[in-house]
Amino acid sequence: MKSFWKNSEALSARLAASSKLLVTLDFDGTLAALAETPGQARLEPALRCVLTALAVCPGVFVFILSGRALPGLRRLVGLSGLYYGGNHGMEIKGPGFSWRDERAVKAKRLVAGIASDLKKRFQPGTGVLVENKIFSASVHYRNLKAAYERGFFSSMKALMAVRSANFYWRSGNMVFELLPHGAVHKGDAVAMLARCLEATGNIAVGDDLTDEDMFSALAGRGVTVRVGRVSGSKAGYFLSGQAEVLRLLRFVAAARDL
Structure with a gap:
């Protein structure tokens, strides 16, 4: 550059x-x-x-x-x-x-279900914020509390290792994003x-x-x-x-x- x-x-x-x-x-x-x-x-x-x-x-x-x-x-x-x-x-x-994107529209219901499960997994007290963005979901960890770091990253590693025909995970700046395949x-x-x-x-x-x-x-x-x-x-x-x-x-x- x-x-x-x-x-x-x-x-x-x-x-x-x-x-x-x-x-x-x-x-x-x-x-x-x-x-x-x-x-x-x-x-x-x-x-x-x-x-x-x-x-x-x-x-x-x-x-x-x-x-x-x-x-x-x-x-x-x-x-x-x-x-x-x-x-x-x-x-x-x-x-x-x-x-x-029609592929993203079709994934909307699945995204809602996964986002709901993620919110139950990562409670507000951990400092993790889960966003349901309708066509995708984000797991923000900018404010993750030190006491929960090991458990959080272990959980995310396990989630990201699961192969799915519908979604994939992508990392960003203090965030993990769940995105529909093909969108x-x-x-x-x-x-x-x-x-x-x-x-x-x-x-x-x-x-x-x-x-x-x-x-x-x-x-x-x-x-x-x-x-x-x-x-x-x-x-x-x-x-x-x-x-x-x-x-x-x-x-x-x-x-x-x-």
Whole structure:
């Protein structure tokens, strides 16, 4: 990966040259700093302001693509004129666009049952938070209490070792995610929306393992940026940390003469 800022002149020209630019952004750890619990995450006013400006810029489409469930993501960001992707792209809504992955829809009832079992297994007092996100489930352990660490990781290892025809587990930043086999991921989602919008240019920014899917999908045909320098990332460029995301979005706006 290269430093985004050390290559800013060439990147500015590249972003300006696209007649239709799709700007894809992860939420947690990218647009918003990682919080103790998902419910505590907040979008700072300055970021909200620049997203609003980009959304009304001719030839620019803003796509917030998150592992969160779509309704909660839309409430949290609260801006019109944007495209939103929930559950890593299994559900997408935006101006004149609405789509759901039918494979994920069919798994909804099974997800609810598994999430219910997980909540019984990992009680609130352990510091573990289980989320039923309708089409997927998450097990957050950012606040896991030391006394329960051995039991928690032992349980998760056993769960992840079980082969299933319907689901698979994936690890992220202090989270384990249960995802339906065959459902779309972030790479599929950004590629699909780019085709539908006939985007001629892409910039995608993310900080976690699931964002690597969109970096791979846009390899050679988009600007891909990882928040934090990580060995082995498929992103072409990196930012030092989440605090630089606002600067990057202002940079994109300036490249588009906003």
